Amino acid sequence: MEAVVEATDLERRYGDTVALAGASLTVGRGEVFGLIGPNGAGKTTLVRALTGTTEPDGGSARVLGEAPADVDRDRLGVLPQDFSPPDRLTARELISYYAGLYDDARDPETVLADVGLADADExxxxxxSGGQQRRACVGSILVNDPDVLFLDEPTTGIDPAGRRTIWSLVExxxxGGTTVVLTTHDMAEAEHLADRVGLLADGRIVAQGSPDELVAVHGGASRLTIETTTDVDAFDDLEFPVERAESRRRSTNTDAVVIRDVTPAEIGPVVDYLEARDLEYTGLNWTEPDLEDVYLELADDAERERTARVTQRANAEAANAGETR
Known part of the structure; x- marks a missing residue:
């Protein structure tokens, strides 16, 4: 793989806050690399280090074979989260303005059509709308036909149809050979677009691979959710693991149970089991693990590790303070 974007053990601190703690990645030509992770994990700092707008405290970065700050700006497209163009420019004027910054820019009319703003050009x-504004921002960083694109939350605020437009454009x-690094909180977006995904947590990339690879290793088992108020103990002699379903509103959901490791072919026998024992239920839903399951698992693990380190450090400081008295 020809490396176009490289980060090796990048570190960055802001006072006592550690934003990057040894983040490393490699992205090849024409590859879409998705960065996911909780708020505060360091995604934006990593993008800023790779685009030369933040100088890391340690480690190294290379883009197109050069230090990020030395790369020809004509070869890069960078969309930050907080990009705010002038309010009193039309969509056409905005795209035309950015096109005027380059010697060999794309036709603004084509760019407007690409991002779905041809009908709102004036x-x-x-x-x-918020979604149209984000499309205009995406268009403004495409006018130079960049070799490398850095997209920080590119579809925030965009409606589903507009999101699909941007996805198609990225694809x-x-x-055509453009290398894309994007950050997103939308697991469906990462799963749809990214050739590889890296989960950044606590300033480090704790796992990376294709969405399928990550799901296979970290996604867990399939789930058959049964809508029922029947107690879990009623399933004691079922051959599959059964647990009370988790709810987003509380730790457990009294209206459903989850049976894990059930294949589609085994759903019928489970239904036979329920009916043979007169266990009442109102619905069944079978799902395979996906990238969101990977995210929740790995982010939770990373948070537990971070909490353990903080607690260990606090205990050590307390012990040292006690010894000096």
């Missing part, structure tokens, strides 16, 4: 930026760019 609308001031401030009067565009077309990658197919």
């Amino acid at each position: 609308t001031w930026y401030e009067n565009l 077309e760019l990658a197919a």
